[in-house]
Amino acid sequence: MKAMVLTGIRKMERREVPTPEVVRPTDVRVRIRAVGVCGSDVHYYTTGRIGSQVVQYPFTVGHECAGVVDAVGSGVTRVKPGDAVAIDPAMSCGECDQCRGGRANTCRALTFLGCPGQAEGSLSEFIVMPEACCFRIRRTTSFAQGTLSEPLAIAVYAVKRSIPLAGAAVGILGLGPIGLCVQQAVAQAGATRVFGTDRVPERLTLARGLGVAYAGDPGSEDVVGAILAREPGGLDVVFECCGQQEALDQAIDLLKPGGKLMLIGIPEVERVSFVIDKLRRKEICIQNVRRQEGCVQAALDLIESRAVNLDALVTHHFSLDEVQAAFELLAGYRDGVVKAMIELA
Ligand SMILES: [Zn+2]
Ligand SMILES: [Zn+2]
Incomplete structure (x- = not known):
């Protein structure tokens, strides 16, 4: 599959990488249709790190995403191939004291999509996520709107x-x-x-x-x-x-x-x-505030009921091949950019 890979400070390359496979029974493979570029992605692009989290090149960033379910493991019940889904990028263990105490956002074994040393990101054609991270979206909701459930x-x-x-x-x-x-x-x-x-x-x-x-x-x-x-x-x-x-x-x-x-x-x-x-x-x-805990569905409900309108936040659209231009735009706060959206066919 195609992926946009960070190869150095302010360097990004389009590369062919192996398509991730469904391994665990609870895995879901998603064909990515939209990725919102987040300030944290731009931090990694311009400085190679956020605090103690340092990029080891090559690495793919991106965590605000939505797409279509492409393949599922044998134990998946919440979604099926063909479903449109928004992704919660945080993969918590479900077993530690934090998870058991309702604080999955500070899970001691948390892995986060597109976070260095944890999981490759979503600026690629496919990702594999646990089904717990996949939230179905309606056909009337665009993939771009789906990605905005993450910041919302x-x-x-x-x-x-x-x-x-x-x-x-x-x-x-x-x-x-x-x-x-x-x-x-x-x-x-x-x-x-x-x-x-x-x-x-x-x-x-x-x-x-x-x-x-x-x-x-x-x-x-x-x-x-x-x-x-x-x-x-x-x-x-x-x-x-x-x-x-x-x-x-x-x-x-x-x-x-x-x-x-x-x-x-x-x-x-x-x-x-x-x-x-x-x-x-x-x-x-x-x-x-450490990211969020348990609020993805509530955010999607606000989007899908039109109680909020986030469309105005998406000021710029790019294809996967144009990702570097999107990051440069954001790094310079140029052209009144708020949210840049990467859209894949
Ligand atoms: Zn974000
Ligand atoms: Zn945990």
């Missing part, structure tokens, strides 16, 4: 781990694909006063179109002042979705005493810091 599931999970949002004042710092998914998830949860920030003008426009009360650029305006002018008591919860130190500082200034900071963004640096005096005096609660 993270947003739905983050909302679940936050606070009751009906009537709450909410900040979203970083309006990339995750931030925009969070925006839709908080709106679904009843938040009506939502404030967002980003440095990319097209993303601010998109967020305004999707209903935020305010969207500002921290590079050109005092976003904290502008938001607090509208919400003098401060915000109940801030979702940090860009991994920038500046945004962490803004979050602490924006939150009201007793407020909650949700950390979703992935910083490029090894350490971040907080002004402990502010953090302590306000008694801020910090909740880290």
Whole structure:
């Protein structure tokens, strides 16, 4: 089969590789039809690592995907060949203390699609996944929409781990694909006063179109002042979705005493810091968000019922052969890109 393989920093090649086989009775082989490019994929492309996870070349990234079931193992009951499916890229063991305690996202033996040292990714014609990771999608749902269940599931999970949002004042710092998914998830949860920030003008426009009360650029305006002018008591919860130190500082200034900071963004640096005096005096609660747990079907339900509209997030489309162009576009935040979608015939 064809696969797009990372062969070095900012180097990607189209290669012929062996088509993966169904081995275990619970395995499902999926012919890939769409792959969303995630910020984490771009990190691996530009730097070869995320924290302690280092790429050993050659390696295929990609984990937001959907396709058609092509072959199944003898014990598979949830899906059959020909079914359209969205993929949950996280393969948990089901047996460790974390899995048994309802925390499969921090499974001690977790393998993740397209994560170095764990599993080859989905920028290829076929992948093999456990059936538990395959979620059927309707024919009225596009494969691109199916892939967006992955970032939306993270947003739905983050909302679940936050606070009751009906009537709450909410900040979203970083309006990339995750931030925009969070925006839709908080709106679904009843938040009506939502404030967002980003440095990319097209993303601010998109967020305004999707209903935020305010969207500002921290590079050109005092976003904290502008938001607090509208919400003098401060915000109940801030979702940090860009991994920038500046945004962490803004979050602490924006939150009201007793407020909650949700950390979703992935910083490029090894350490971040907080002004402990502010953090302590306000008694801020910090909740880290590690991907998601059990929210893929809920995300798909939101997509399939048209309760959310993620189509506007997909700003660019590429074929498998054009993957490198997609990654370069994203690495440079060029052309107002939000989500780049790779589509396979
Ligand atoms: Zn992702
Ligand atoms: Zn486990």
